[in-house]
Amino acid sequence: MKAQNWVQLRERMVNDQLRSRDIRSSNVLNAMREVPRHHFIPETVQHLAYDDRPLPIGMDQTISQPYIVAFMTEQIQPKPGMKVLEIGTGSGYQAAVLAHLGCKVFTIELIPELAQRATNTLHHLKYEDVNVRAGNGFLGWPEEAPFDAIIVTAAPEEIPPNLIDQLKDGGKMVIPVGSVSSLQYLKIVTKKGGHISTESLMPVRFVPMIDRDVE
Known part of the structure; x- marks a missing residue:
């Protein structure tokens, strides 16, 4: 697909899925307009990159639908220079959106293959203010704490105390x-x-957050 077509699809996504609902932050809308979501998705489903749906990224994991990414991002009121911890790197897309907003991002992924793939994608797209670690998200990233905000993209049954700390x-x-x-x-x-x-903000459906060490 031509680059111009991707731009048009992102613009349509912002107008139809985000602005028309309750995403109000112009900075968040602009980040969603600029970050190329299709680069974070396997080629087999790239044509669906800007649809309002989660998509598979391999290893039984998914990338959240654009609306959820925008909604969660808006909730933390991101500002340039904020230090943000993300639990559940996945494809790296959420981290890229935060980095585009000027945040310094520390992101943890349980599955090493996904952590490496996200690192490669983020490096290729020149999102330099993102640090990726393969590890157990329940432990957080204590040596970089405290964080101005935390975004968790997998669901634990209870809020992990380490993350609150x-x-x-x-x-x-x-x-x-x-x-x-x-x-x-x-x-x-x-x-x-x-x-x-x-x-509580809304009912959702996320992959489970798993409490185990990286193999």
Whole structure:
């Protein structure tokens, strides 16, 4: 597909899937317009890159639909210079959107092959402010804590205490919570003055977050 066609598809995605719903941040909309999602997707499904749907990326994992990526990004109110932890690198697309917004991103992926693939894609597209690690997301990235914000793109059954500990005071974490066999809810967790508040945002469906060491 020609480069111009990809640009047109991204513009349509922004207008039809994001702006027409409740995504209001001009910075988030611009990032979604600029980051080339098709580069983060296997060639066999690239033609669906800007459809409003999750897509398979291999290893029984998926890339979230564009609306969910934009919605989760908007929840943390990203600003240039923010230090953001992402749990569940997957294809690297969410990390690229955050980097495009000027965030310094630390992202953890349980599956080494996906971590390496995301590293290669991000390097190829020159997203330099993204650090990728293959590891157990339940542990977070303690040596780089605290973080201004945390985005979790896989669902634990309960919010991991380590991630709450690594959130800066005044910070926000957006995370899907619940079993894959029951209803999951996307939650926003806010830490302020040592107090933790949690609000449910919407029902969602994410792959499970798995608590194990990298093999």
